[in-house]
Amino acid sequence: xxxxxxxxxxxxxxxxxxxxxxxxxxxxxxxxxxxxxxxxxxxxxxxxxxxxxxxxxxxxxxxxxxxxxxxxxxxxxxxxxxxxxxxxxxxxxxxxxxxxxxxxxxxxxxxxxxxxxxxxxxxxxxxxxxxxxxxxxxxxxxxxxxxxxxxxxxxxxxxxxxxxxxxxxxxxxxxxxxxxxxxxxxxxxxxxxxxxxxxxxxxxxxxxxxxxxxxxxxxxxxxxxxxxxxxxxxxxxxxxxxxxxxxxxxxxxxxxxxxxxxxxxxxxxxxxxxxxxxxxxxxxxxxxxxxxxxxxxxxxxxxxxxxxxxxxxxxxxxxx
Amino acid sequence: xxxxxxxxxxxxxxxxxxxxxxxxxxxxxxxxxxxxxxxxxxxxxxxxxxxxxxxxxxxxxxxxxxxxxxxxxxxxxxxxxxxxxxxxxxxxxxxxxxxxxxxxxxxxxxxxxxxxxxxxxxxxxxxxxxxxxxxxxxxxxxxxxxxxxxxxxxxxxxxxxxxxxxxxxxxxxxxxxxxxxxxxxxxxxxxxxxxxxxxxxxxxxxxxxxxxxxxxxxxxxxxxxxxxxxxxxxxxxxxxxxxxxxxxxxxxxxxxxxxxxxxxxxxxxxxxxxxxxxxxxxxxxxxxxxxxxxxxxxxxxxxxxxxxxxxxxxxxxxxxxxxxxxxxxxx
Numbered sequence: 001x002x003x004x005x006x007x008x009x010x011x012x013x014x015x016x017x018x019x020x021x022x023x024x025x026x027x028x029x030x031x032x033x034x035x036x037x038x039x040x041x042x043x044x045x046x047x048x049x050x051x052x053x054x055x056x057x058x059x060x061x062x063x064x065x066x067x068x069x070x071x072x073x074x075x076x077x078x079x080x081x082x083x084x085x086x087x088x089x090x091x092x093x094x095x096x097x098x099x100x101x102x103x104x105x106x107x108x109x110x111x112x113x114x115x116x117x118x119x120x121x122x123x124x125x126x127x128x129x130x131x132x133x134x135x136x137x138x139x140x141x142x143x144x145x146x147x148x149x150x151x152x153x154x155x156x157x158x159x160x161x162x163x164x165x166x167x168x169x170x171x172x173x174x175x176x177x178x179x180x181x182x183x184x185x186x187x188x189x190x191x192x193x194x195x196x197x198x199x200x201x202x203x204x205x206x207x208x209x210x211x212x213x214x215x216x217x218x219x220x221x222x223x224x225x226x227x228x229x230x231x232x233x234x235x236x237x238x239x240x241x242x243x244x245x246x247x248x249x250x251x252x253x254x255x256x257x258x259x260x261x262x263x264x265x266x267x268x269x270x271x272x273x274x275x276x277x278x279x280x281x282x283x284x285x286x287x288x289x290x291x292x293x294x295x296x297x298x299x300x301x302x303x304x305x306x307x308x309x310x311x312x313x314x315x316x317x318x319x320x
Numbered sequence: 321x322x323x324x325x326x327x328x329x330x331x332x333x334x335x336x337x338x339x340x341x342x343x344x345x346x347x348x349x350x351x352x353x354x355x356x357x358x359x360x361x362x363x364x365x366x367x368x369x370x371x372x373x374x375x376x377x378x379x380x381x382x383x384x385x386x387x388x389x390x391x392x393x394x395x396x397x398x399x400x401x402x403x404x405x406x407x408x409x410x411x412x413x414x415x416x417x418x419x420x421x422x423x424x425x426x427x428x429x430x431x432x433x434x435x436x437x438x439x440x441x442x443x444x445x446x447x448x449x450x451x452x453x454x455x456x457x458x459x460x461x462x463x464x465x466x467x468x469x470x471x472x473x474x475x476x477x478x479x480x481x482x483x484x485x486x487x488x489x490x491x492x493x494x495x496x497x498x499x500x501x502x503x504x505x506x507x508x509x510x511x512x513x514x515x516x517x518x519x520x521x522x523x524x525x526x527x528x529x530x531x532x533x534x535x536x537x538x539x540x541x542x543x544x545x546x547x548x549x550x551x552x553x554x555x556x557x558x559x560x561x562x563x564x565x566x567x568x569x570x571x572x573x574x575x576x577x578x579x580x581x582x583x584x585x586x587x588x589x590x591x592x593x594x595x596x597x598x599x600x601x602x603x604x605x606x607x608x609x610x611x612x613x614x615x616x617x618x619x620x621x622x623x624x625x626x627x628x629x630x631x632x633x634x635x636x637x638x639x640x641x642x643x644x645x646x647x648x649x650x651x
Contacts, residue, residue, distance in 0.1 A: 212430070213425060213427070213430040213431050214430060214431055214432055214433045214434070216387070217423070217425055217431040217432070218433065218444075219387065219417075220382075220385050220387060220417055220422075220423040221417055221418065221422070221423075221444065221445045221495070221499075222413075222414045222415070222416070222417035222418030222419075222445060222448060222449075223444060223445070223448060224410075224414055227448065231433075231436070231444075232433050232436075235433075235435060235436075236433065236434075236435050309435070310434070310435050311434075311435060311479045311481070312434055312435075312479070312481050
């Protein structure tokens with residue numbers, strides 16, 4: 001793989017990512033237009049608005065223009081990080097999301113680290129040891145995958161926050177240590193389902209590599225123990241693992257909606273929930289767009305990393 | 321004094337397998353795999369191990385490295401350059417594999433880790449032994465040159481998928497020789513290659529082995545190939561050695577009905593086209609073999625005495641054969 005073949009390939013990937021975001025943005029914008037009747041009246045029903053406000057809103061969201069024109073105006077603003085103003089908070093949606101991103105970002109990172117460390121660790125041990133360890137890991141993975149995050153949240157809250165009192169039940173705390181302490185239970189609640197997926201996929205990937213002839217061949221050369229596992233099993237299983245991790249991190253973002261509400265955290269997820277219930281559509285649109293962006297960025301990064309992990313992943317399509 | 325000269329004082333065989341019996345499980349559910357296999361490879365000698373799939377050839381070769389199937393129990397004796405393999409602990413086995421015995425696998429594409437560079441593959445064993453990486457790289461470079469890889473310096477930095485099968489098997493051979501082993505275990509090293517490449521790889525193997533005085537156990541199902549390149553050939557059937565003969569004698573005077581049947585089942589390269597006779601029935605593993613001689617249900621010469629007990633190995637001409645009536649086996 002040389003720089004000459006790499007540059008156009010990265011360009012292609014980036015272009016694909018941009019197109020995905022654009023298509024998603026059309027859908028997100030179009031959802032507002034699909035509301036039967038007058039969108040502004042429908043989404044602001046129950047709110048007392050003066051005719052001037054309504055006209056202003058219609059103008060702000062391009063509802064007085066055609067679909068194409070309206071979309072172009074909206075996406076143009078969005079590209080300049082202007083996602084409109086919240087109907088509830090009367091502040092800009094961008095700053096609203098931005099101010100809550102810290103908590104959500106830390107929560108996602110925290111729970112991703114937990115899920116990856118424990119999930120991949122359990123996967124490796126169960127694949128290498130086999131037997132009883134493997135069966136226990138399989139049962140644990142099935143149980144955790146089948147546990148909805150809100151159930152995990154309730155159990156964790158009642159045991160560790162209410163019962164034992166080891167962790168706070170609500171709030172995000174201040175300062176890094178205090179914040180991590182506050183975010184531990186929510187991070188665990190989110191990581192539980194992700195752990196199951198990683199433990200299963202990781203186990204399959206590791207077991208697959210362990211059964212390969214090149215591992216037997218390495219053993220026959222006197223490579224064993226940690227060096228064998230690290231150099232010939234974990235290294236080779238990184239590709240499939242990273243692909244799953246990419247999807248998982250993006251889905252953790254979706255999971256924040258439930259968890260942040262359950263633990264009373266002021267993050268993007270709880271903002272989404274309140275905004276939906278208050279029909280604050282600029283905020284909902286903004287968060288949806290942000291979610292799509294995050295998903296696409298993470299998965300594009302994973303795609304870009306794969307040729308470096310496995311040189312057989314050819315740059316620019318099949319070549320063999 | 322070179323290593324070879326020093327060892328010539330005692331000079332144990334490169335590989336000695338004596339009465340190796342291998343089985344998985346115990347009691348009623350026990351599955352026998354090998355029964356009393358005896359194979360000897362002297363220094364600088366090429367010894368063939370021939371048989372159909374499932375006859376236990378690869379199991380026997382892997383036993384030399386102390387690599388047994390999970391849960392298998394082995395009795396008998398296996399020594400590599402004087403080292404008792406069956407009694408060796410983890411560390412001793414590791415040292416054995418790093419220094420005394422190397423295995424060459426059937427498919428080089430499967431036997432080399434695809435995500436690591438060829439240089440890494442070639443130097444891994446040396447570095448694990450404590451050789452500095454610069455020195456290990458120099459050794460690898462030299463070996464690549466010897467096995468005929470163009471641009472060896474560039475090859476070190478390339479990945480396995482950038483090589484052809486034949487070139488990759490040369491890399492595997494270089495890797496196997498990098499530790500200067502006493503014995504090479506070649507497990508069907510040319511089966512996955514096309515015919516012209518086969519000839520090149522065989523020539524290379526023989527050349528490397530001859531110049532280094534390494535013993536080689538050559539596992540193959542190709543009787544003609546074994547007879548052509550091996551000093552001695554062992555024929556295996558259902559987990560037992562049924563015949564041991566010099567490479568040349570095997571062809572002219574097969575002593576076991578199975579060897580004869582195998583020869584008749586392969587098309588001749590030279591001479592008139594003769595009818596190819598298939599062996600009736602299908603290959604047996606030791607677990608499903610009949611009592612007494614394992615070949616008797618497929619053997620045209622079998623009589624009642626064949627069922628009595630497993631025929632003992634006895635001398636017949638220059639060969640050793642496990643058959644009660646080798647004199648009736650004429651070519």
